[in-house]
Structures are given as C-alpha cells and as structure tokens.
Amino acid sequence: MATYVIGDIQGCFYQLQCVLEKVNFSPAEDKLWVVGDLVNRGPNSLETLRYIYKLGDSCKIVLGNHDLHLLAIAHGVQPHKKQDTLSDILTAPDRDQLLHWLRHQPLVYYDEANNMAMVHAGIPPQWSIKKALARAAEVEEVLQGEHFIDFLSNMYGNQPNRWDKSLKGWPRLRLITNYFTRMRFCNCLGELELSAKGSPKEGPKGYKPWYLHSKRKAKDTTILFGHWAALEGKTESESHNVFALDTGCVWGNHLTLMNVESKKITTCRCKTQ
Ligand SMILES: Nc1ncnc2c1ncn2[C@@H]1O[C@H](COP(=O)(O)OP(=O)(O)OP(=O)(O)OP(=O)(O)OC[C@H]2O[C@@H](n3cnc4c(N)ncnc43)[C@H](O)[C@@H]2O)[C@@H](O)[C@H]1O
Numbered sequence: 001m002a003t004y005v006i007g008d009i010q011g012c013f014y015q016l017q018c019v020l021e022k023v024n025f026s027p028a029e030d031k032l033w034v035v036g037d038l039v040n041r042g043p044n045s046l047e048t049l050r051y052i053y054k055l056g057d058s059c060k061i062v063l064g065n066h067d068l069h070l071l072a073i074a075h076g077v078q079p080h081k082k083q084d085t086l087s088d089i090l091t092a093p094d095r096d097q098l099l100h101w102l103r104h105q106p107l108v109y110y111d112e113a114n115n116m117a118m119v120h121a122g123i124p125p126q127w128s129i130k131k132a133l134a135r136a137a138e139v140e141e142v143l144q145g146e147h148f149i150d151f152l153s154n155m156y157g158n159q160p161n162r163w164d165k166s167l168k169g170w171p172r173l174r175l176i177t178n179y180f181t182r183m184r185f186c187n188c189l190g191e192l193e194l195s196a197k198g199s200p201k202e203g204p205k206g207y208k209p210w211y212l213h214s215k216r217k218a219k220d221t222t223i224l225f226g227h228w229a230a231l232e233g234k235t236e237s238e239s240h241n242v243f244a245l246d247t248g249c250v251w252g253n254h255l256t257l258m259n260v261e262s263k264k265i266t267t268c269r270c271k272t273q
Pocket residue numbers: 037065066068069155156157158174177178181182194197198199227228229230231232248251
C-alpha cells in the first residue's frame with residue numbers, strides 16, 4: 001500500500017490518469033491525497049471531479065481557490081468568467097451531488113501519525129498546526145452550514161491582510177480562507193501580499209514566501225502544498241519539511257505526483273489533447 005500526493009490538477013484529467021498509471025495506482029490498495037484546485041482553467045474539470053469523487057475513502061482532498069470559485073459560480077454569487085472552464089460541471093446531471101461533496105471538504109488535512117499537513121496554499125508563520133486546524137474549522141463549519149451562500153458572497157477580496165485575533169465575522173473568515181487557499185508571500189507577522197505571483201526572487205520588498213520565515217510556528221510539521229505554479233516544485237528549503245506540488249500543468253508544464261513515504265516524484269507532461 002502506498003500514499004501519493006498530487007499537485008494542482010485543474011481539469012488536466014489525462015495527465016492525472018497518466019501519472020496514476022505510471023505508479024500503478026490501485027484505489028483498492030493505495031491512497032491519493034490531492035492538494036486542491038481540482039478544477040478550472042484546464043480542459044476536463046468534470047471528468048476530474050467525478051474521478052476524485054468516486055475514489056471515496058481512498059482519497060483525501062483540501063479545497064483550493066479554484067474549487068471555492070466553482071462553488072461561488074454554481075451558487076450564483078460570481079459570474080462564470082471568460083477564462084473559467086467550469087461550464088461542463090455547471091450543466092452536468094450529477095452537479096448537485098458533486099458540489100455538495102466538494103463543499104464538505106476541508107481546508108487543511110492533518111495526518112497526526114506522521115505529523116504531516118496538506119493545504120492548498122500554506123500555513124501562515126504565526127500559527128502552530130493546532131491553531132491552523134482550529135482556524136480552518138471555523139471556515140469549514142460555515143461552508144458546510146446553512147449560511148454557506150452568504151460566506152461565498154463575502155469570501156472575495158484581499159482585505160483584511162493581517163491577522164488579529166479580535167477579527168470577527170466575514171473579514172475573519174475571508175482572511176483565514178486567503179491564508180489557506182491564496183497565500184504566497186507574507187511578512188513574519190503573517191501580513192499577506194496577494195498581488196505577487198511570480199518566483200520567490202521576484203517577491204515584493206519586505207515579504208518572503210510563507211515557508212521561509214525563520215520563526216514559523218508549524219516548522220516541525222511536514223507540509224504538502226500546491227497553488228504556486230511559479231515555484232516549479234522547488235522550495236529550496238527541504239530542511240523545513242515543505243513540499244511544493246504545483247508544477248503548472250495547466251500552464252503547459254507538468255503534473256507532479258509524490259510518494260508520501262519515499263518522496264519519489266513521478267510527472268506527466270502537459271500536451272494538447
Ligand atoms: N477570497 C478570494 N478572493 C479573491 N479570489 C478568490 C478568493 N477565493 C477564490 N478566489 C479565486 O482565486 C483566484 C485568485 O487567486 P490568486 O491566487 O490571486 O490568483 P490566480 O492567478 O488566479 O491563482 P492560481 O491559483 O491560478 O495560481 P497559479 O500559481 O497557477 O497561477 C498564477 C500565475 O502564475 C503564472 N505562472 C505559472 N507558471 C509559472 C512559471 N513557471 N513561472 C512564472 N509564472 C508562472 C501564471 O501565468 C499565472 O498568471 C480568482 O480567480 C478567484 O477565482
């Protein structure tokens with residue numbers, strides 16, 4: 001039995017099948033962890049979502065910004081934009097079942113036995129893993145509750161960008177969501193800079209990649225994350241137990257699968273279908 005973690009699929013269903021075939025993935029014996037952004041921008045979001053959904057207990061996922069964006073469009077709080085490739089899901093006969101399942105997925109998954117966490121974007125430097133799980137649970141409770149459409153309507157935006165435990169209501173939930181699903185650069189206090197999306201070298205002055213802060217509180221936990229295609233899978237900080245899995249398949253690069261135990265990487269190149 002093996003456990004694999006896969007980077008941002010974003011509807012690249014053929015590359016998903018390709019990497020799983022390369023490792024002889026067997027849903028009956030193996031486990032698959034998915035770092036979020038299952039859908040959008042790529043060509044086959046519906047097939048991807050159906051496949052992951054059908055894996056059932058063999059699969060653990062966390063939500064990414066594009067998965068939340070799908071929920072927001074599907075529930076009428078955001079328009080389907082020109083660059084979104086989500087119409088196949090929105091018109092599918094099984095859409096309600098798929099969207100209900102998606103909405104009940106976590107923002108952070110923690111494997112206590114191996115002290116390993118999976119999150120789409122990252123864990124901000126000011127939070128221990130215990131704090132991060134408690135904050136994630138605040139959002140998950142609302143997203144899975146009766147007021148989830150209000151949450152989706154209030155989720156968008158870059159403010160507030162700095163944590164303060166006295167934050168309340170939608171601003172508090174928006175910031176927690178942005179940490180777990182959109183963060184790349186922040187300062188040591190966890191103040192977010194969300195406009196920069198390039199490589200760490202191109203980072204804004206006074207900010208660093210979230211995982212490079214020396215006093216980061218969740219340092220002892222191995223963190224598996226996606227979201228940041230410009231990293232090309234490299235964090236240059238293996239000693240800090242962080243593994244970047246988004247290798248920009250949807251941008252013409254490749255999809256990355258890692259064996260969680262051996263850390264062996266398997267990839268499949270993006271090509272036109
Ligand atoms: N609370 C909230 N507030 C606002 N929006 C919310 C939200 N919750 C959900 N959303 C959604 O999230 C989006 C905004 O998120 P953002 O994180 O702000 O932006 P994004 O560009 O859309 O992120 P993406 O997930 O595509 O990242 P990637 O690194 O692949 O790509 C980023 C860039 O990297 C570039 N790139 C890819 N590979 C690269 C490489 N090797 N080198 C350099 N650049 C590369 C690409 O060209 C691309 O421009 C919105 O579209 C909205 O739908």
